[in-house]
């Protein structure tokens with residue numbers, strides 16, 4: 001049984017410690033939910049998992065831009081700080097979806113080139129999957145219970161029976177551009193679902209708030 005570790009008082013401490021800016025407050029709450037995911041070893045087998053949020057920020061010319069904050073490589077979710085969720089300009093990431101192919105090297109380079117802070121760590125290898133899903137908040141784990149399902153030979157039938165259409169399966173593809181595109185296409189064909197089961201890989205949940213995504 002997975003324990004829901006959300007605590008209103010703890011969440012408030014993270015918000016109170018953040019800057020006044022709405023985006024910074026949302027990011028602080030994302031740090032909180034990332035930590036409570038990472039502190040549950042049943043959710044982050046082998047240190048896996050990543051989280052994100054899409055926020056509005058202002059660039060140096062005072063233009064409003066869409067920014068994806070997503071876990072940076074090398075950070076452990078359980079002790080993550082805001083520096084571990086680097087901001088990447090979202091629109092160049094979304095443009096990539098029209099491509100037929102993109103190498104890992106090209107993907108990493110483009111993600112780095114669009115960091116708001118050039119000293120940030122590389123955004124997660126699963127960044128494009130977070131970007132292509134339309135939700136403001138996205139959580140990805142390799143939860144033991146979900147992996148048990150994801151590794152069953154008849155995973156789609158079992159997931160359908162248990163979740164009755166709330167979750168939809170994505171075939172196994174190595175993380176990267178191709179998986180991001182396939183998962184987003186499956187989501188677009190099933191816009192009512194609350195999450196994705198990635199066969200032989202893990203689980204994606206999403207929502208309109210950090211808490212909703214975490215709860216799911």
Ligand SMILES: [Zn+2]
Pocket residue numbers: 048049126140141142175201202
């Ligand atoms: Zn993964």
